[in-house]
Amino acid sequence: MDHKTINTEAYFITKEAIQDLKNNHNQTPNLDSRILLGFAMGLDRAIYPHEKINITENEINIFKKYIQNRIKGKPVSRILGFKNFWKMNFKISKATLDPRPDSEVIIETIMKFYPDKSKILRVLDLGSGSGCLGLSILYEYNKSKAFFLDRSLESLKIAKYNALKYKMEKRSEFICLNWNNEMWDKELHNIVKGNLFDIIISNPPYIPSSQIQELQIEVKTYEPAMALDGGKDGLTSYRCILPKLENLLSSEGHAFIEIGINQKNDINKIANSCDLIFKESNKDLSDVIRVLVYGLK
Numbered sequence: 174m175d176h177k178t179i180n181t182e183a184y185f186i187t188k189e190a191i192q193d194l195k196n197n198h199n200q201t202p203n204l205d206s207r208i209l210l211g212f213a214m215g216l217d218r219a220i221y222p223h224e225k226i227n228i229t230e231n232e233i234n235i236f237k238k239y240i241q242n243r244i245k246g247k248p249v250s251r252i253l254g255f256k257n258f259w260k261m262n263f264k265i266s267k268a269t270l271d272p273r274p275d276s277e278v279i280i281e282t283i284m285k286f287y288p289d290k291s292k293i294l295r296v297l298d299l300g301s302g303s304g305c306l307g308l309s310i311l312y313e314y315n316k317s318k319a320f321f322l323d324r325s326l327e328s329l330k331i332a333k334y335n336a337l338k339y340k341m342e343k344r345s346e347f348i349c350l351n352w353n354n355e356m357w358d359k360e361l362h363n364i365v366k367g368n369l370f371d372i373i374i375s376n377p378p379y380i381p382s383s384q385i386q387e388l389q390i391e392v393k394t395y396e397p398a399m400a401l402d403g404g405k406d407g408l409t410s411y412r413c414i415l416p417k418l419e420n421l422l423s424s425e426g427h428a429f430i431e432i433g434i435n436q437k438n439d440i441n442k443i444a445n446s447c448d449l450i451f452k453e454s455n456k457d458l459s460d461v462i463r464v465l466v467y468g469l470k
């Protein structure tokens with residue numbers, strides 16, 4: 174390994190990488206290369222273009238490898254192995270969805286419904302992935318407890334890692350269950366000894382199977398299929414989850430459900446056939462209806 178140090182301006186290292194990214198239709202070549210250069214140098218910040226840096230040849234080679242991966246479509250967050258969401262930095266892996274800024278509207282909506290942060294809430298995060306939703310709620314409500322449920326054991330390990338990183342493990346439980354099993358709510362009841370939940374959050378897979386191949390390479394190649402594929406019409410998970418909410422929610426509780434583009438009416442129809450009342454919907458940063466709130470009839 175060569176540790177020869179070069180003293181230079183970052184610009185001279187990133188110039189060629191930026192051009193390569195541009196040639197490969199990357200939309201954010203400057204930002205991506207600054208972040209990846211910082212990471213290659215072992216820093217947890219981006220490097221400014223005209224910053225004076227001391228960089229080893231080994232670090233330059235690592236940076237070039239990251240740029241090649243980015244050119245192949247690997248998202249920056251997957252190269253780094255973590256992603257910022259709400260107020261925290263979450264470890265991610267092949268088993269977890271990359272947390273989306275659009276999902277932050279779920280946290281904002283919950284905070285509107287529960288303005289008292291000292292409340293002791295029991296939270297269920299269905300399809301927890303990295304744990305970004307449930308752990309962000311624990312961050313805001315520091316007396317509350319969350320149960321993270323996912324069919325992917327590997328994703329639960331990452332959620333647990335994130336809970337430990339933020340010292341929230343004592344307020345977290347991790348449950349490996351598959352909501353495709355008809356009796357999943359009964360199994361959950363047995364595990365949590367019949368206790369109900371004040372808040373149920375879910376961001377289930379909602380992309381219709383036939384549309385997966387049309388997604389950007391960053392998503393279809395690097396996100397776990399289990400986190401994306403919502404079945405033939407995208408609604409399979411909602412049909413498994415919504416009918417069980419009446420057995421899981423406390424009488425005053427609310428469910429905050431993330432949805433895909435234009436799915437509101439179809440999902441409200443499913444909810445109407447269950448014992449749920451639609452309370453409100455909220456839009457994400459792109460003005461798309463992203464979260465539906467339900468209570469019990």
Ligand SMILES: C[S@@+](CC[C@H](N)C(=O)[O-])C[C@H]1O[C@@H](n2cnc3c(N)ncnc32)[C@H](O)[C@@H]1O
Binds near residue numbers: 301303305376
């Ligand atoms: C869209 S991802 C959401 C992850 C995370 N909550 C987030 O917002 O970033 C959906 C999650 O649901 C899980 N999942 C998919 N099908 C499931 C099932 N049948 N039972 C339990 N979990 C499931 C996936 O493993 C994945 O972690």
